[in-house]
Amino acid sequence: MTGLSTSRAGRCSVGLVWAQAHGGVIGVGGKLPWHLPEDLALFRDLTMGSTVVMGRRTWESLPERFRPLPGRTNVVLTSDPEWSGEGARRASCVADVLGEHDSVWVIGGASVYAAFLPHADRLVVTDVDVLVQGDAWAPAIGPEWRRAARAPEAGWSSSTTGLRYAVNEYMRAAAGRAE
Numbered sequence: 001m002t003g004l005s006t007s008r009a010g011r012c013s014v015g016l017v018w019a020q021a022h023g024g025v026i027g028v029g030g031k032l033p034w035h036l037p038e039d040l041a042l043f044r045d046l047t048m049g050s051t052v053v054m055g056r057r058t059w060e061s062l063p064e065r066f067r068p069l070p071g072r073t074n075v076v077l078t079s080d081p082e083w084s085g086e087g088a089r090r091a092s093c094v095a096d097v098l099g100e101h102d103s104v105w106v107i108g109g110a111s112v113y114a115a116f117l118p119h120a121d122r123l124v125v126t127d128v129d130v131l132v133q134g135d136a137w138a139p140a141i142g143p144e145w146r147r148a149a150r151a152p153e154a155g156w157s158s159s160t161t162g163l164r165y166a167v168n169e170y171m172r173a174a175a176g177r178a179e
């Protein structure tokens, strides 16, 4: 799977990347409910050198030593005009992000995935074969999306942690995203 590229001049190319447990759980208590180093490596490879967009709560959930995410332009969405974070650029709405960047990876959390999904071209979703309680969920992937790839094609990969996981890539089934 390759990085995002700019598709047309003046149009921001938008990818969403997340990991989810059964039922679409992506977080609990402001944290990831699992530890999956292989998925962290995928996330790093996918987003390195790019602009990453996250909600203010996801920014706050990052351990301080990983903040800002190195090698990436970190953009944090917040409605607070006074907000600042060392190494982060503030954005006040989705339209500002789309207008100011050629290409972004949206990295969470739940509210930000939901806000950017209508504008997205590509989704990279890691299914984690685990049942956990959650308080944050991935957006529903509707019929406008088709799964272009799954790794592995059948069954699961095994993590060094013992967890099983699979990585899915979705593309829009037809033209027609919100501008």
Ligand SMILES: NC(=O)c1ccc[n+]([C@@H]2O[C@H](COP(=O)([O-])OP(=O)(O)OC[C@H]3O[C@@H](n4cnc5c(N)ncnc54)[C@H](OP(=O)(O)O)[C@@H]3O)[C@@H](O)[C@H]2O)c1
Pocket: 017, 018, 019, 020, 025, 026, 027, 028, 029, 030, 031, 032, 054, 055, 056, 057, 058, 059, 061, 077, 078, 079, 080, 091, 092, 093, 094, 107, 108, 109, 110, 111, 112, 113, 115, 136
């Ligand atoms: N599994 C995964 O792949 C993954 C990835 C990332 C995060 N997560 C998890 O997701 C959870 C956090 O998700 P969340 O939904 O609670 O928080 P979030 O989306 O990270 O942040 C929410 C905040 O972002 C700002 N925001 C969101 N949409 C906005 C918009 N359209 N315009 C302006 N500001 C906007 C608001 O900040 P203000 O309140 O400051 O206005 C809002 O309170 C955590 O549990 C985290 O661990 C999971």
